[in-house]
Amino acid sequence: MGLLVDGRWQDKWYDTASQNGRFVRPPTQFRHRIGTDTGFPAEAGRYHLYVSYACPWAHRTLIYRELKGLRSAIGVSVVAPLMLENGWELADGADPVNDAAFLWEIYTKADPTYSGRVTVPVLWDKMRRTIVNNESSEIIRIFDADFGSLATGPTFRPKDREAEIDAWNDEIYDSVNNGVYRAGFATTQAAYEEAYGTLFATLDKLERHLRDHAFLLGDQVSEADWRLFTTLLRFDAVYHGHFKCNRARLIDFPELWDYTRALYRIPVVADTVRFDHIKQHYYGSHRTINPTGIVPLGPVVDFNHPTRRTPAFFD
Numbered sequence: 157m158g159l160l161v162d163g164r165w166q167d168k169w170y171d172t173a174s175q176n177g178r179f180v181r182p183p184t185q186f187r188h189r190i191g192t193d194t195g196f197p198a199e200a201g202r203y204h205l206y207v208s209y210a211c212p213w214a215h216r217t218l219i220y221r222e223l224k225g226l227r228s229a230i231g232v233s234v235v236a237p238l239m240l241e242n243g244w245e246l247a248d249g250a251d252p253v254n255d256a257a258f259l260w261e262i263y264t265k266a267d268p269t270y271s272g273r274v275t276v277p278v279l280w281d282k283m284r285r286t287i288v289n290n291e292s293s294e295i296i297r298i299f300d301a302d303f304g305s306l307a308t309g310p311t312f313r314p315k316d317r318e319a320e321i322d323a324w325n326d327e328i329y330d331s332v333n334n335g336v337y338r339a340g341f342a343t344t345q346a347a348y349e350e351a352y353g354t355l356f357a358t359l360d361k362l363e364r365h366l367r368d369h370a371f372l373l374g375d376q377v378s379e380a381d382w383r384l385f386t387t388l389l390r391f392d393a394v395y396h397g398h399f400k401c402n403r404a405r406l407i408d409f410p411e412l413w414d415y416t417r418a419l420y421r422i423p424v425v426a427d428t429v430r431f432d433h434i435k436q437h438y439y440g441s442h443r444t445i446n447p448t449g450i451v452p453l454g455p456v457v458d459f460n461h462p463t464r465r466t467p468a469f470f471d
């Protein structure tokens with residue numbers, strides 16, 4: 157675990173000491189869109205995605221690449237599950253575009269003086285040899301809207317539902333998506349309890365909402381669902397134990413559990429899920445939390461179990 161300072165790699169864990177033990181996620185720095193007026197036109201074969209199968213943020217982009225029919229237009233490199241003193245690493249042959257051994261090389265190619273964390277996902281432009289965007293919430297919107305006729309499939313962010321989607325996103329980002337990290341990376345009891353409290357308060361609220369709504373907006377699956385899904389999917393395998401989010405498991409929430417399976421069972425979504433990478437990454441990489449690096453064998457969770465929800469999609 158480390159970061160770049162003026163283009164040089166430094167092995168450093170997150171600084172929680174200056175924040176009273178709280179984990180504060182730094183803002184993402186490459187924020188371009190694809191379009192005729194952005195300098196990054198939509199073209200098949202031009203862009204490449206760097207992801208980790210372990211990472212819930214990167215996972216969103218892999219799901220969209222499948223559901224928007226962009227698999228042949230956008231290539232993918234998958235980093236190795238463990239993230240240790242060199243940060244994310246790429247095995248031999250994993251990066252046919254830049255032949256990088258470490259993900260930080262992609263960041264210094266884009267900006268030789270880059271300072272900041274080296275995170276997945278990264279959307280890379282092979283033509284201009286730079287990073288288009290490394291913010292998952294924007295990369296999914298790029299895939300949803302910016303590729304024009306190269307993309308197919310439903311939209312997950314219809315214009316007239318944006319306000320509702322954003323309201324769910326804001327609440328869920330802070331308390332759930334980032335909330336599990338705030339609990340897991342806290343280095344004081346108070347910071348951990350604060351994160352744990354807001355996380356389960358939101359999960360209780362979502363459970364109630366899903367009693368009479370199939371998905372967050374109703375019958376149709378939206379961006380807000382995909383953003384929630386990648387965190388819920390990892391809940392019992394890693395957040396419940398490793399991040400101490402253990403008031404209840406996902407499977408103890410009947411609606412959230414049914415909802416997560418309904419999204420998982422949408423064709424091609426399961427192809428983006430790798431629990432071996434997920435468990436190896438979290439339990440193996442965070443040695444301040446799990447010094448032995450031992451990866452638990454359980455739990456046994458059947459995401460293929462039938463659900464009572466039938467997903468519908470916006471046109």
Ligand SMILES: N[C@@H](CCC(=O)N[C@@H](CS)C(=O)NCC(=O)O)C(=O)O
Binds near residue numbers: 157184273274275
């Ligand atoms: N805001 C970013 C966050 C991405 C992120 O934090 N990814 C994690 C993996 S789950 C990472 O690469 N962390 C490496 C680090 O912080 O050094 C996004 O949503 O795209």
